[in-house]
Amino acid sequence: MTLNERQQQNEALRSEFLRRSGVDVSKCYQCGKCSAGCPVGDHMDIPTNKIMRLVQMGLIDEAMQSSAIWLCASCVTCTTRCPKGVDVAHVMETLRQMAKDHNCVAEKNIDKFHTVWMNILHKMGRMYEPGLIVGRNMVTGNIFQDTSFGVPYLAHRKLKLMPYKSNNIDEIKRMIEKAEAMDREEGGAR
Amino acid sequence: MSNAFVYNFDQVQNEMRAMAKELLESGEATMVIGWEKGALPYQSTPVMIRSAEDVDKLIWDAYCQQNLSTYLIDYIYTDEKVAIFAKGCDTRAYNRLIQDNRIKAEKCIVIGVPCPGMKNAREAARLPENAEVPMANACKECRYPNPVVFDKRVGTDVTAWCTERDFSDVEAIEAMPADDKYAFWQSQYTKCIRCYACRNICPACNCTSCIFDQSASGWCSKDINASENQFYGVTRAFHVAGRCIECGQCEMVCPSEVPIMLMNKKFIKDIDSLFGAHEAGLDTNTPAPLSHFSVSDPEEFM
């Protein structure tokens, strides 16, 4: 397929990306400093600067389907050092949010982890680590991952067995629902 | 807003008289400009006192709104050393005049008077005798009731009752449809009789020769009609843009009650939002917004 056809396919995604991220990727001049300083760089299927290039060329679908965006640890080193003031980390963030909305998450486990996490938050208002580990293992299918840590955690008196439930859980729930509704409405635009 | 009711005018008035007496007796000043009782309870008017015997003419009440700084211009070429009493706004006017090179600091003695806010004389005239008189419009938004510069001072500092200007009146007009705006301003400026009282009282309108007095210049006609009056109104507002010290005297003295400050405040609002907050007359060094620029000013004309 020709480049112009590919870009045409991506037209809607491109404008969605622009609206949601508010980042002007045209400023990127491909110096590679983002990739150079990326702590996860070794493991990414597409280096950060090439993600930026894909976005710049309007090939959002390819960027969205990469595993790189999920490996991004949100450490923000790229944004901090970018000589052109491009918020690279926010580009990655937006691509993750879009990948989820467009159902093309490459790293399902990472996404599921966040889903479990948000579910606990909905119910408790605070994080509950045993629930997080068990819940994540259930959805990802790695039943025993990290359970070996559960025991030492307990041995080291570091896991609370009883979850805390807020007295104002209704207020917190309302708040979360309102915020999520607003995010849906705006498609996460900044 | 309750300053006026706990503020002790009499005590400050005594201090003022004592100060005036001392200055005149010692010869430090040859004249003291203050306020005296006017024909009506709500009309305190300026008074020039040259003799220590006359200091009891001086009064200080909630109607001493008139700005005295502009009188200093009249004495710039005399040998007089003139002392004036100056409220917060009067001292800003004084700074305005110094910055405009219209008076010389060494010929003036500024006696700072912290001000609790003046009452609205126009309302006072309309209200029954014992009714509660509201604060003058400009005073309501005053953020500098205490003198910002002075050589001597009387009274003690008051607490400012306002921290931010209230632009709701300007915004109300901005929100109108264009034709309503025009109708509003036309109705206001058809009232204008071009008496130039607003100009004459204004500390920022201090030109030796105003363009509206130069009929041969071709700028303006003497004709009094809505068009010429509006030309006058906008031009005057533009001339004081960024230089207006917001004493509100223009509006106060207008016999036709044209809301002149509504024009001035529009410029103030836009200057603040476009070029950064500016307060005229707080000092004599800060350049007027229209006498400099920034390369990063907002760009709307591409």
Add this chain to the structure above:
Amino acid sequence: MDYAYFPGCSLESTGIEFHMSAKAVTKALGINLIEIPDWNCCGASSAHTRGHWISLALPARNMAIAEAAKLDVAIPCAACYARSKQVEVEVSQSAETRAKIEEIIGRPYKGESKARNLTDILYRDLGVDKIAAKVVRPLDGLNVLTYYGCLMTRPPELACDDVEDPVSLDEIMKALGANVLQWGFKTECCGGSLTACRPKVGLDMTQKILDAAIKAGADCIVTACPMCHSNLDMRQAQLAKHDHNYHMPVFFITEMIGLALGMKQKDLGVDRHFIATEEVMCKLEEYEQEQIQKMMNEGGEA
């Protein structure tokens, strides 16, 4: 010195040592922490992957509760700090954001209550001199590496220390008498967020940091982030399976201060670490003994 206190979820479980030591140390140093009643999770780790408003709303509620009490918020956890700082900055910069946030959380929040990193409070508000003055058991002879991770220093607009070369932990450790080594990994990401779901990637990142720490000749690492701590401390067992035996103890800054202030390990939670801290303790003892011996010898010679 009063602060609202937001421990955050981690400090109730995997980072409980931080909670214990922070409370003990601040009390001893005269900092009064008042825990925010019924606080909720700040949303770090996941909320920001889901949406902008949810990521702002969660910390905003806690900040609003603190603001009602007119207190700034002391936050030991670097992640909670970054999330809370984000909402503070966005709300105070934009009236629009503020209105939306207030609508979502149903409470007023003007951004007046500031999110403060506890380490920053110790370093800047209290000052290292005050900490040094309370030291009874100096950490002399201990070679430490300071590790800040991502969230104390990035993004720059939320950072509480220098972006590339933060110094607050260094200065505090120096005040405690420790020998602070230099390395290039102060602000490198430890991969904490990835160890759960992509353990290989996360472990790889952790390994790089531990390798560098060994190379630098450190006795231990000092951090102020519960995620980094848990990751660096707990994952060493996993790395050991791949023949990487580090035995590199990782301390919270408050634990270190507590030890130097002469507190018991148990009270600080030091006994709860995965990597045994005995060696560090022994080294301190030995050094102390050496010094005493040296002094006695010198005394004998004299």
Add this chain to the structure above:
Amino acid sequence: MERVGVFICHCGSNIGAVVDCARVAESVKDYPGVAFSTDYKYMCSEPGQEMIQNAIREHNLNRVVVASCSPRMHEKTFRACVAKAGLNEYMFEMANIREHCSWVHAGRNEEATEKAIDLVKMAISKVCNNEVLMKGHAPVTKRALVVGGGIAGIQCALDIANNGYQVDILERTPSIGGKMSQIDKTFPTIDCSACILTPKMVEASSHPNIKLITFAELEKVDGYVGNFEVTIRSKARSVDMSKCTGCGTCMTKCPGKADDEFNMNLRKRTAIYTPFPQAIPNKPVIDRESCLKFKSRKEGKDVCGVCAKLCPAGAIDYEQQDELFTERYGAIVMATGYEQFDHSIYGEYGYGKYPDVISGLHFERLVNASGPTQGHIVRPSDHKEPKTVVMVKCVGSRDPEHGKSYCSRTCCMYTAKQATMIRDHCPDTKVYVFYMDVRTPGKLYDEFYNRTREEYGVEYIRGRVSKIYQDGETLRVKGEDTLLGRQIEIDADMVILANAMIPNPDSERMAQIVGIGYDKDGWFTESHPKLGPVETHTAGVFLAGACQGPKDIPDSVAQAGAAAVKVCALLSKDQLETEPTVSKVDNKLCSGCGLCVPVCPYKAISLETIQERVAGKTIERQVANINGSLCQGCGACTVTCRSGAANLKHFTNAQILAEVDALCQTIL
């Protein structure tokens, strides 16, 4: 009484095919002020011009309007034409009915004709308000000042001097030579920088038309083109130049020590010093900050004095003071050069704290045979020869977020040059260059770069370096090879950063003193990026070298020559003609508020004190005064002036209002 002659030009069919020229002429016949009106095929032709001149005489015309093409085309022609007929050339106006009318309204003849009538009426109304104006004349001081004694300043001064004009070089440091004297070799020929510079320095110092004013600063510039009055501060040298023989004995025993700036602080120098052995003038100065005597004097003591005891000529003078003196010049050339960007803002490169992370200029001193290491390339930390060197380009350049947005132009080449020099000096040393782009547009430049890679084996890696940190004895460099898409880590013994060029830190203040423009980065602004590259907006002030923007040596030298030509052209005139279309102030109307003073881009307005009789008494007051030689006639002051006291000649308030009124007359 105005008697205006109106001449409508057909310009062949250019105008005539669209605009009914006869009708235009006819319709303004009775317009107020018009005494004569006609149309003709080609107004600018010989017969056309004669027609105008004859009409002036026959109809006793005192004002002329020609409606034809753009005044940018023929205003000068017609002004000369009416002048020949005895009218003042400013009693003429043009209406543009070709570019602004017939050419843009083809086929709309009726409307175009109406428009032409309006335009002609506007011109008539304006010309009725025109005044007789005379061009002024100002004499020219036949001497130039070159500010800055680097290669650009030296070359420019030599070129001016060789044309027979007097020229002074003003240099703030103790010696001329500038940055080029610190550089070891020059690209792309790798010839020795000192070998080509020092002869020029000697030539300048011995040229009968050149005077060197070293260790001195520009203090104030008054006056205008042809007549600048420049105040110079000659800083106290503490050495009597007339007695000093430059023998150097004083420097041998000086106990005061300071960082040696010339050698990028890589070693120490004495407190009494010359910056480098070939300095010109080769006479020392005492650096009072590090001199023991001056330091002790601050504490109320008075010690040392070794140099005075040693000096055989008795030239040491501790009591010398700064001196201010004023000189007149006809032209000024700014050649204040550049500075090196300070890389210590980059935390990821160690905030300038790693001793073995050095800048390009450091390297020049390291590799220089008379430098601190006698030309041995060694690391500053342990003086060992580096086995691996990493070079990083664009440090501070092309980095709008942390440094400068522009490309510094020279770094690609000097990096290539330094890389080859390392490979020459230390053949076993590996050199890596991190780059984003390689920009080598110069004669033999790209060939040089390719040799660097192909023959010298320097490895070029495309990508910016993200972090450098000390890792034991070596430096770990983390980058990305964006062509491979792979992270790269290199253990380097030394890192050389290709730091950006930035203007002299004082450039903005200098620009304000001289009254020229500068851009957001502080580079001086040329008058036109294409057609006026060495001129400034201030007449008589020219630019040479890197003070206008990053430049290498050949470009600086070329620009210096160009600036010299402009200077000579100016100095060759005995008198300068000045445009009379400048602002003036009506003292009667001026209140002296001074609001116009800061608005003037040419510093042409000042407040002056005048005397006036007021009510039988003489008073003094201030009014604005416009220097007609400095004023360029923009009119900024006229709008600032509330009372209309400031007015722009030939574009007066009355003239513009008359045009507005004329245009609107026909509106119903």
Add this chain to the structure above:
Amino acid sequence: MSDNSVKTANDVAENFEPKILVFACNWCTYAGADLAGTSRLQYPPNVRILRVPCSCRVNPQFVIRAFQRGIDGVLVAGCHPGDCHYTTGNYYTRRRFLLINRMMEYMGIDPKRFHTRWISGAEGPKFQQVVTEMIEEVRAIGPNRKLRDDMKVTVNTDDIVASVEADTKVVADNV
């Protein structure tokens, strides 16, 4: 609303042709208009260019004056900021007209009638485009009826005389 009511778009005469005044700086916009001419770029013949040395010479009072005299639209145009022949003139233009444009709108003048634009000597097409658009816009909103001095809206002095008399009486009563 007074009897000299402001005409709305509906009342626009069928064949209304607006007249628009362009203040053009000599070095950029005037040259840009010249370039439009030499390039034969066609635009409606409703604009009249008035040459000034620099856009900073344009006193806002000139603009108001034009409206008083019945002009339908005014364009003030100069060099792009940074390109001013006089280095800084257009920065002042920008400051002044950012304010005046807002004030004109505040006074009820349709902002479509009054524009400030940067048009360089190379931007012949931009000149063509800007004036064409402006002419079309002004044509759509009809002739200017505001601020015009030929529509004598005179001042009713009776009320004022009455109020002054009343004031005088109050004073007299009190003295």
